[in-house]
Amino acid sequence: MLNGTRDTIFIGKKPLMTYVTSAIIQLSTMPVVTLKARGQSIAMAVDVAQVIQRKTNAFEIGKIKIDYESLESTDGKTRNVSTIEIPMKRTW
Amino acid sequence: MLNGTRDTIFIGKKPLMTYVTSAIIQLSTMPVVTLKARGQSIAMAVDVAQVIQRKTNAFEIGKIKIDYESLESTDGKTRNVSTIEIPMKRTW
Numbered sequence: 001m002l003n004g005t006r007d008t009i010f011i012g013k014k015p016l017m018t019y020v021t022s023a024i025i026q027l028s029t030m031p032v033v034t035l036k037a038r039g040q041s042i043a044m045a046v047d048v049a050q051v052i053q054r055k056t057n058a059f060e061i062g063k064i065k066i067d068y069e070s071l072e073s074t075d076g077k078t079r080n081v082s083t084i085e086i087p088m089k090r091t092w
Numbered sequence: 093m094l095n096g097t098r099d100t101i102f103i104g105k106k107p108l109m110t111y112v113t114s115a116i117i118q119l120s121t122m123p124v125v126t127l128k129a130r131g132q133s134i135a136m137a138v139d140v141a142q143v144i145q146r147k148t149n150a151f152e153i154g155k156i157k158i159d160y161e162s163l164e165s166t167d168g169k170t171r172n173v174s175t176i177e178i179p180m181k182r183t184w
Contacts, residue, residue, distance in 0.1 A: 040132070040135050043135050046134050046174040047174045050174050054172075063155070064156040068142045068146070082138040086158070
């Protein structure tokens with residue numbers, strides 16, 4: 001999160017407000033920041049988007065994309081994991 | 093799920109394939125079926141949509157909406173829970 005030019009925030013296991021803060025900071029210098037998550041973190045990505053929108057009124061949610069990634073698990077089998085991308089846009 | 097005219101499927105705690113099967117059955121008689129989920133079930137709703145799309149090629153994912161609901165918890169406080177709506181459309 002130290003890189004000031006990133007337009008993507010990967011949602012993982014950190015507390016919700018960590019991602020909310022990161023996204024709002026990024027959005028102060030960029031018009032669009034995309035929240036990305038996979039698996040169980042998808043629910044938190046939606047939470048992050050909702051909190052940003054509710055708290056500020058300065059951002060809107062763009063076209064949400066869902067997809068999947070094929071990952072190889074430790075037993076050598078391929079598993080499909082769902083992913084989500086939520087673009088957050090400045091409204092000003 | 094017994095009602096043949098429902099165009100919404102609420103994703104909860106049942107196994108994934110229960111919802112996949114329900115959705116495909118509904119889509120045989122309706123052009124659009126919407127998957128709805130809230131909280132942690134949001135991740136499963138995305139899984140259901142992905143499995144339907146991958147298995148069949150007969151359906152596409154429409155415009156995804158995210159929102160939140162205010163629920164009163166047992167201690168009387170109001171909590172916001174994120175929700176998702178994923179419309180699945182027939183491509184034929």
